[in-house]
């Protein structure tokens with residue numbers, strides 16, 4: 183009796199991988215222990231040239247040099263060259279998800295392209311065990327003239343999976359895309375979000391051992407992002423390994439246990455995702471106040487600015503709270519004269535200021551009395567994952583919703599630091615609630 187197939191076999195009659203022709207034949211199953219590293223990167227370096235003509239010339243010289251026994255490409259930098267990635271080493275194990283964090287141009291996509299074999303390293307080594315599924319460049323590997331359905335077969339073929347193996351998966355792939363009738367439309371008419379849906383759905387259903395995902399979630403809508411996060415969690419729980427490049431701290435925190443921070447192609451920090459994000463945001467700080475936020479420039483009270491914010495405070499020592507804690511938000515304002523019928527509200531943003539997590543206005547308008555006063559509200563059980571957040575506020579006219587005074591848009595928003603045990607299930611639960619609903623008690 184042959185051993186049972188260790189793969190997620192696509193043939194119902196499969197007995198074992200050697201006796202039958204079950205997929206993946208080009209990638210024989212490797213028994214992997216949990217301790218085994220699926221990806222091992224050692225001293226990886228990649229250089230690029232800033233000038234196209236020079237780079238073509240260097241390319242020709244490198245090919246010629248490789249033809250000579252013992253000779254190889256130039257080890258150092260030549261004129262107009264720079265290191266896109268330099269001396270990078272890390273490991274990824276089964277069931278692990280790694281976030282690659284870094285500013286634009288830090289070398290994140292270069293790393294994923296090297297891992298996927300799209301480009302060759304100039305130095306160092308990459309050892310990958312198993313099959314790689316990658317979503318690196320949107321639209322790459324898709325034929326714009328073919329329909330979504332036809333592209334599913336083509337993309338699977340590029341990953342070494344034949345038509346007969348794809349057929350049983352087709353309904354699930356199409357369902358995952360959520361494209362409906364658009365699946366029969368040529369891909370050239372797809373929006374970038376639709377392309378991302380199609381590309382992710384194919385990669386997700388072919389059970390790669392390592393999944394490389396580069397920013398595809400950014401172009402998808404909230405529904406698609408949730409679906410992908412759900413899928414990633416299931417994929418990881420089933421023993422898959424993931425490398426995620428994203429500029430969305432929430433995505434990385436929801437999915438990844440570890441994070442690498444790249445700075446100008448070099449490894450700057452390695453730790454838990456929260457530590458890595460903390461490192462990244464504290465080292466991203468621009469000029470201004472010590473915590474990296476720009477200096478606050480308070481407008482003076484005048485006819486042009488009849489209401490100004492003086493301060494926004496958050497309860498808790500240094501505004502550090504535990505996830506699920508209550509938070510008291512207090513604004514201090516000055517009004518030149520009585521202002522009838524206003525509402526004030528607050529907005530909680532991710533620490534890079536790119537995504538609004540939650541926003542709330544009281545249902546009833548208030549009247550602002552002249553002089554210096556305070557307004558406060560209590561947020562009950564704030565359901566935020568660990569990390570830094572920015573709190574902004576606005577006082578607006580109730581009727582027109584035109585803002586009268588703002589805190590945090592042009593000047594310094596207040597920073598809220600949330601601490602939490604990094605629990606994957608808890609995080610995914612919270613991720614699914616995005617945009618987070620908060621229970622507010624207005625005072």
Ligand SMILES: Nc1ncnc2c1ncn2[C@@H]1O[C@H](COP(=O)(O)OP(=O)(O)OP(=O)(O)O)[C@@H](O)[C@H]1O
Pocket residue numbers: 230231232266284285286287288289290291292293
């Ligand atoms: N084919 C190439 N030829 C020349 N330079 C390149 C090439 N590909 C990438 N680079 C350069 O390498 C550096 C790193 O690029 P990469 O795309 O890896 O950055 P990234 O961290 O993914 O940035 P982003 O967050 O903007 O996607 C950049 O300076 C980029 O201009």
